[in-house]
Amino acid sequence: xxxxxxxxxxxxxxxxxxxxxxxxxxxxxxxxxxxxxxxxxxxxxxxxxxxxxxxxxxxxxxxxxxxxxxxxxxxxxxxxxxxxxxxxxxxxxxxxxxxxxxxxxxxxxxxxxxxxxxxxxxxxxxxxxxxxxxxxxxxxxxxxxxxxxxxxxxxxxxxxxxxxxxxxxxxxxxxxxxxxxxxxxxxxxxxxxxxxxxxxxxxxxxxxxxxxxxxxxxxxxxxxxxxxxxxxxxxxxxxxxxxxxxxxxxxxxxxxxxxxxxxxxxxxxxxxxxxxxxxxxxxxxxxxxxxxxxxxxxxxxxxxxxxxxxxxxxxxxxxxxxxxxxxxxxxxxxxxxxxxxxxxxxxxxxxxxxxxxxxxxxxxxxxx
Amino acid sequence: xxxxxxxxxxxxxxxxxxxxxxxxxxxxxxxxxxxxxxxxxxxxxxxxxxxxxxxxxxxxxxxxxxxxxxxxxxxxxxxxxxxxxxxxxxxxxxxxxxxxxxxxxxxxxxxxxxxxxxxxxxxxxxxxxxxxxxxxxxxxxxxxxxxxxxxxxxxxxxxxxxxxxxxxxxxxxxxxxxxxxxxxxxxxxxxxxxxxxxxxxxxxxxxxxxxxxxxxxxxxxxxxxxxxxxxxxxxxxxxxxxxxxxxxxxxxxxxxxxxxxxxxxxxxxxxxxxxxxxxxxxxxxxxxxxxxxxxxxxxxxxxxxxxxxxxxxxxxxxxxxxxxxxxxxxxxxxxxxxxxxxxxxxxxxxxxxxxxxxxxxxxxxxxxxxxxxxxxxxxxxxxxxxxxxxxxxxxxxxxxxxxxxxxxxxxxxxxxxxxxxxxxxxxxxxxxxxxxxxxxxxxxxxxxxxxxxxxxxxxxxxxxxxxxxxxxxxxxxxxxxxxxxxxxxxxxxxxxxxxxxxxxxxxxxxxxxxxxxxxxxxxxxxxxxxxx
Numbered sequence: 028x029x030x031x032x033x034x035x036x037x038x039x040x041x042x043x044x045x046x047x048x049x050x051x052x053x054x055x056x057x058x059x060x061x062x063x064x065x066x067x068x069x070x071x072x073x074x075x076x077x078x079x080x081x082x083x084x085x086x087x088x089x090x091x092x093x094x095x096x097x098x099x100x101x102x103x104x105x106x107x108x109x110x111x112x113x114x115x116x117x118x119x120x121x122x123x124x125x126x127x128x129x130x131x132x133x134x135x136x137x138x139x140x141x142x143x144x145x146x147x148x149x150x151x152x153x154x155x156x157x158x159x160x161x162x163x164x165x166x167x168x169x170x171x172x173x174x175x176x177x178x179x180x181x182x183x184x185x186x187x188x189x190x191x192x193x194x195x196x197x198x199x200x201x202x203x204x205x206x207x208x209x210x211x212x213x214x215x216x217x218x219x220x221x222x223x224x225x226x227x228x229x230x231x232x233x234x235x236x237x238x239x240x241x242x243x244x245x246x247x248x249x250x251x252x253x254x255x256x257x258x259x260x261x262x263x264x265x266x267x268x269x270x271x272x273x274x275x276x277x278x279x280x281x282x283x284x285x286x287x288x289x290x291x292x293x294x295x296x297x298x299x300x301x302x303x304x305x306x307x308x309x310x311x312x313x314x315x316x317x318x319x320x321x322x323x324x325x326x327x328x329x330x331x332x333x334x335x336x337x338x339x340x341x342x343x344x345x346x347x348x349x350x351x352x353x354x355x356x357x358x359x360x361x362x363x364x365x366x367x368x369x370x371x372x373x374x375x376x377x378x379x380x381x382x383x384x385x386x387x388x389x390x391x392x393x394x395x
Numbered sequence: 396x397x398x399x400x401x402x403x404x405x406x407x408x409x410x411x412x413x414x415x416x417x418x419x420x421x422x423x424x425x426x427x428x429x430x431x432x433x434x435x436x437x438x439x440x441x442x443x444x445x446x447x448x449x450x451x452x453x454x455x456x457x458x459x460x461x462x463x464x465x466x467x468x469x470x471x472x473x474x475x476x477x478x479x480x481x482x483x484x485x486x487x488x489x490x491x492x493x494x495x496x497x498x499x500x501x502x503x504x505x506x507x508x509x510x511x512x513x514x515x516x517x518x519x520x521x522x523x524x525x526x527x528x529x530x531x532x533x534x535x536x537x538x539x540x541x542x543x544x545x546x547x548x549x550x551x552x553x554x555x556x557x558x559x560x561x562x563x564x565x566x567x568x569x570x571x572x573x574x575x576x577x578x579x580x581x582x583x584x585x586x587x588x589x590x591x592x593x594x595x596x597x598x599x600x601x602x603x604x605x606x607x608x609x610x611x612x613x614x615x616x617x618x619x620x621x622x623x624x625x626x627x628x629x630x631x632x633x634x635x636x637x638x639x640x641x642x643x644x645x646x647x648x649x650x651x652x653x654x655x656x657x658x659x660x661x662x663x664x665x666x667x668x669x670x671x672x673x674x675x676x677x678x679x680x681x682x683x684x685x686x687x688x689x690x691x692x693x694x695x696x697x698x699x700x701x702x703x704x705x706x707x708x709x710x711x712x713x714x715x716x717x718x719x720x721x722x723x724x725x726x727x728x729x730x731x732x733x734x735x736x737x738x739x740x741x742x743x744x745x746x747x748x749x750x751x752x753x754x755x756x757x758x759x760x761x762x763x764x765x766x767x768x769x770x771x772x773x774x775x776x777x778x779x780x781x782x783x784x785x786x787x788x789x790x791x792x793x794x795x796x797x798x799x800x801x802x803x804x805x806x807x808x809x810x811x812x813x814x815x816x817x818x819x820x821x822x823x824x825x826x827x828x829x830x831x832x833x834x835x836x837x838x839x840x841x842x843x844x845x846x847x848x849x850x851x852x853x854x855x856x857x858x859x860x861x862x863x864x865x866x867x868x869x870x871x872x873x874x875x876x877x878x879x880x881x882x883x884x885x886x887x888x889x890x891x892x893x894x895x896x897x898x899x900x901x902x903x904x905x906x907x908x909x910x911x912x913x914x915x916x917x918x919x920x921x922x923x924x925x926x927x
Contacts (some may be wrong), residue, residue, distance in 0.1 A: 053504040076505075078530045142502055147531040163754040182584075248559045249527050262526050265561045269587040269598075306580045348579045372580060372808060391580045394811050 028064050028092030028119045034128060035111035036084050040071050041102050042231070043236055044080045047229055048098035056142045059095040062117075065087050072146060073098060076176040078229045079146035081258040095140035096124050104133050147260060149244035149251045153217055157194070159234040159241045159252065161209050165196035166227055168207035170356040170388055173224040176198035181266035184221040193385075197226075198272060201391075203351045204271055204374075205358065208385040217245060221264035233259045276376060279367035281311050283318050283341035284380055287364045291356055295336040297322040298349045300330040305349040306393055311368065313338035322349075339387035343368050346393040361395065398714050483512040486759045488798045490544045497540060508534055513560060514657075518553035520545055523560035530557045556562030581809075583792040593653065594663045595696075605771050610640065620726060624652055624694055625661065628753035630717075630727035633862025634734055634923045637793035641730040642698055644757075648728055649696050659693040677708075690719055694698035696728040700749075705740030715749050726750045727752075736879040737922050739847050760796065765789035772800055776807035785820050803825060838876065838890050844926050845872045848919075857892035871920060874906035879924065 032049040044060060049058035061072040069086045072079070108128055116127040126133045166185055174182040175254065186197045191210045194217075222230070230252075234241070242252045251260040297307050300322040308321040318336040323329040335350060352375075356364075361379035370377050377388040485512070497505050506529055513523040522541075524530045533541070538555065545552045588597050588706075606614045611632055620631050631643050632647075641877065649661045669689075676685035689695065703710050720727050731738060734756070735749040760768065766789045774782055780788075792798045805825050810817055846853040849868040856869055876882045877899070884903070888894035910917050 052503075053508075054501050056501075074528070076526065079528070142499070144532045145535055146529055182541055186431070199582065199584070200580045204582065261526075262528075267588050268588050269584040271518040271582075271587065273587050274582050274584070291751065306578070341743050350490070374582065374814065389582070391582055393578045394580055394814070 028062070028088075028117065029062055029090040030069060030088040031114050032084065032086045033265055034105075034108070034113045034115040037115055038108070038111065039048060039236075040084055041098075041105050043233065044071055044073040045098040045102035046071055047075050047078055048082055048179045049075050054142060054144075056138055056140065057144075057374045058096055058097055058099070058142065059138050059140075060098045060101060061093065061140055061143045063093050064091050066091070072143070074144060074146055076144065077223065078226045078308060079260045080229070080233055081146055083256045091101070091118060093140050095138045097138065097144055098137050098282045100135050101126075101215060104135070105334070108246060111199055115168045120384070121202060131349060142294070146258075147171065147248045147249060149249050149390065152244040152246035152249070152251075154242060154244045155213055155217060156242050157211060157213075157242055159210065159237040159254070159278065161194075161232050162241075162252075163208045163234045165194060165207050166222075166231055166299045169196045169198040169205035170199040170224060171354055172205040172228045172286075173227075174390075175224070178199075180223070180264045181221055181268050183224045184264045184266075184268075185224065185227060186221055186268040187217075188219040189216045194221060197268070199269075199271060199389075203354070203391065204272075204274070204353060204389040205387065206387045207358065210385075219268065220245060220251065221266055221268060222261060223264055226261045230259065233257060240332055245302050249378050274374065275387070276367070276373055279340070279369040279376065281313065281338070281368040283311050283336045283338050283366045284369075285318065285334050285336040285364055287356060287359060287362055287379075289334045290364065293334045294322045294349060294353050295331050296351075300324050301328055301349050304393070306346055307349050307352070308344065308346050309319050310342075310344050311336075311338060312342040313340055313368075325364045332368070340368075343371065345371050346377070347390055348393060351390045352377075355390070358386050358388070402585070406463070406498055416883060420679055434565070446740050466610055474649050480882055483515065485862065486548055487512045490541070490548060493544050494541065498537070505516065506537070511560075515552075518551050519556055520552055521556050525560060530559060532555060535853040543859075561840050570644060573782065579876050580861075586694050593649065593661045594650045595653070595661065597648050597650060598634045599643045600650050601647045603775070604640070605764065605768045606644055607760060609760045610644070611755045613644060616753050616755050617644055618646055619753075620728065621651050621655060624656070624726040629721060629724070629750040630729055630749065631728045632731070632735060632754040634731045634754070636732055636794065638797035639757040639760070640796050645696050645698065647761065649694065650813075651695050660691065661694040661696070662692040663696040663698070665698045667708075669697065670702065671714070673709060673712055679919075686716075687714065690885075692725070694726045694728070695720060698730050699732070700729050700735075701731045701733060701738050702740050703741065703745075707742070710742050710745050714742070714745055714748070717745070717848050721748070721751070731838075733925070737919070739850060759794045762789060765792070765799065766797055767812050768796055769803065772803040773807075776803060778803075778807050778810050779816075780806070780822075784819060787819070787822060788826065823917070838882075841875065841927065842872065842891075845923060848923055848926070859892070870902040870906050873902040875920065875923065875927075877903050 041060065046061055048058050052238050057075060059073075063070045063072070064086065067086055067088050069084050069088070071082045071084065071273055074080070090334070091164050104126065108131060110129065112221040113129050118124075118125045118127075118133075121293075124135045124137050126135065165187070173185060177183055182200055184198070189197055189211075190197045190208075192210055192212075195208050197204065197206045200203070234252060237252065237257055240254065242253045244253070245263075247263060249260055250257065252264055253259075288322075294307065297320045298305065301307055302322075302324045306322070308323075310317060310319040310321065312318075315335060316338065316339060317384050319331055319333045321331050355377055359377075359379045363377050363380040365380045366375055367378075371383065371392060374391050377390065378384065379386055491507060496505060498507075507723050509525040510529070510533075511523050513521045513906060515521065523535075524533065525541050534557065542552070542555045547554065581842060585598060589595070590597065604614070613635075616628055616631055616633075620628050624900070633644060635641055652659055653661050673682075673685060676682050700713075717727065729749065733743065734754065735746050738746075766785055769785045769788050773785075787865060788799065788802060792802065802825065806822065809821070809825070842856050843853055845868050846856055849864070851865055851868060853866045855862075856864075856872065867885045873887055873891070875882065882890075884896040884899045888896045891899075906916070906920075909919070
């Protein structure tokens with residue numbers, strides 16, 4: 028193999044896919060990036076058997092060929108070269124890859140590529156096209172609510188399904204739940220899918236580089252995204268997501284509307300004094316016109332912070348885990364939020380007030 | 396005479412085949428101990444070839460003589476063509492040993508470790524793989540060699556297909572422990588897992604179904620259905636009043652059938668849904684797709700068929716639906732709150748069809764069963780109650796398991812909130828607040844229920860007519876009013892069209908006397924009572 032490539036392009040590509048190539052216990056070649064050169068195109072591939080990525084880059088090839096190099100070495104090398112505006116030369120010389128830039132020359136030991144798995148294609152799937160940024164928005168709005176434990180695979184995933192014109196993203200770890208509706212232009216229904224939580228960062232990173240439009244293909248076990256020069260495929264979870272809509276309270280007994288930033292600040296202060304369970308005590312008293320957040324830690328001290336709020340309904344005192352409440356504000360763009368409560372052992376519903384109403388969040392209270 | 400020969404020959408064939416299979420097993424195990432690796436597999440192969448050659452001789456011989464005897468064919472199929480499930484895993488283990496010699500260790504442990512043979516159909520082996528990457532790689536690199544190895548082991552293997560199987564290696568027990576330790580309450584998500592393909596709620600299984608003397612008949616009938624779906628009790632009709640566990644039982648049947656026979660398509664729906672979907676289908680002029688959709692299932696479970704009462708159009712559709720299923724030997728399971736014979740406004744042909752299979756009643760749970768249920772439900776919430784409290788709960792709620800469940804939920808919630816065990820008095824208070832208030836019923840309503848039940852005109856009860864079909868219901872009505880509601884004889888007479896109190900006394904005594912020797916009548920009266 029012998030080729031010339033735009034260095035900036037090489038660097039971008041390697042840094043885009045190198046995180047997927049990880050150490051694998053039984054198949055060492057998975058920690059490599061595979062480079063296939065054919066007819067003036069180089070295809071860079073990496074996979075961890077959960078996600079697979081292929082990026083094609085135009086090159087000036089003098090000699091076709093295939094090779095596998097350890098991803099960490101290649102990426103560390105190219106990321107330390109800052110002169111992007113140059114042409115890099117890649118050449119294999121007896122099981123080594125010679126990478127030549129204007130000032131630096133590296134010789135990297137290659138790995139036998141024969142065991143590098145082929146990246147599956149979705150065949151006979153449903154297909155639709157969508158702007159990748161919308162998909163990314165949906166994933167980003169909910170994925171932090173997924174369960175990190177692998178006990179229930181369907182909960183350590185993001186659930187995506189279509190409902191009329193909307194593509195709905197939902198995730199829950201059973202302590203909180205986030206739901207985001209994304210308006211799409213097409214009305215075609217897709218079947219429900221569960222994308223594994225641990226693939227989401229890779230998917231988001233790659234989709235953000237995909238440009239304006241992507242073809243999405245779905246089968247029972249795979250989802251693939253394809254733009255001009257990038258192909259991404261991820262495993263799907265074969266399972267059933269609970270019908271969470273039945274958990275969303277239909278009505279509420281107390282409502283508080285506050286400025287989002289005020290609430291975030293109050294929560295941040297209170298978190299300094301929260302105990303090892305991150306417990307915050309919330310007092311909502313519409314009659315006394317008080318919205319107060321209290322925390323107490325026997326080793327540190329205690330704190331009361333009030334927040335200006337428009338309150339309606341009955342008085343309630345309720346406990347939450349700080350993290351489970353604070354997490355949702357990253358997905359709310361509106362200035363003010365509404366908190367709806369319907370009893371000490373019922374979930375709190377958090378929604379943005381005014382503007383984009385497509386997000387909804389549930390947080391379960393604490394027992395004590 | 397011929398029958399006799401068939402019988403004896405097929406028996407001996409079966410025995411010889413059994414022996415061959417077992418000697419094969421023994422020999423190959425011996426090989427395994429003596430030598431490992433490739434020499435093992437070649438020896439095993441030779442043994443296998445010998446055996447299958449012998450078997451083939453038998454097989455051809457018999458085919459010539461007894462061609463067409465279903466019994467012989469069945470045995471041959473069982474022993475030669477369809478290897479039982481446990482043999483697949485043995486077969487695959489042997490194949491893996493051979494495969495291992497041909498590939499690198501890295502490849503073997505990455506691609507072959509989590510594979511197994513899922514099933515075999517007409518010579519096609521279905522290989523279960525953990526994900527699409529494995530599927531892709533096996534197809535690309537190892538397809539031919541796997542197929543060759545499998546074919547060497549069993550010459551009837553014709554093709555190899557891959558299926559991606561779910562990884563369900565027992566992870567469930569961890570979950571409960573974890574949620575008990577975290578102070579944040581968790582959402583009751585486990586209640587909302589409904590599989591869209593079959594509509595079954597996986598929560599309803601036989602593992603959490605409490606069997607007591609009151610429902611053991613229904614339980615046994617369901618087990619029979621699971622053993623041979625569509626064959627013995629078809630349809631299975633379960634009835635009993637609300638909250639006795641009908642839905643749990645029939646859904647458990649569905650879930651169990653799914654587990655035992657992965658190929659069978661099960662579908663659960665409520666009659667109400669069948670009705671409303673049929674209605675929509677008629678409106679849209681899409682009756683045929685509606686029919687086709689449901690007829691593709693192997694097991695159909697329909698809840699609450701009493702909903703069909705007085706709905707002739709739905710009944711007609713259900714009738715055809717029933718015939719399609721029953722004639723093709725596919726299992727039907729129904730539930731209702733009463734016996735099909737006393738569902739008012741049900742066509743006779745449908746009634747007759749419901750009675751073809753097995754009709755079982757789930758009566759009121761007895762005291763011990765109620766206690767067992769309370770204990771099981773407590774275990775689910777991981778709370779412990781003293782025997783005294785269990786006794787109090789099971790005494791205060793007699794006929795409705797769902798109410799017991801509700802009470803336990805309240806107790807569990809309160810225990811969690813207060814973070815201590817509840818006292819007897821507190822439990823009594825909960826019971827007092829949540830127990831269902833005594834219903835007040837008007838005489839007019841009872842008249843309506845009875846006239847519906849006996850399918851007579853409501854007014855005729857009040858009229859002076861002495862037609863036989865009216866007299867009996869009227870007497871039953873008087874009996875119930877006196878016995879259950881302790882209304883005085885004169886006022887009963889007055890309310891029912893100004894009759895003399897002696898008429899009422901006579902009717903009351905008559906029914907009371909007849910009840911002693913007439914089980915049908917007592918059943919009728921119990922049915923009426925359950926509807927009040």
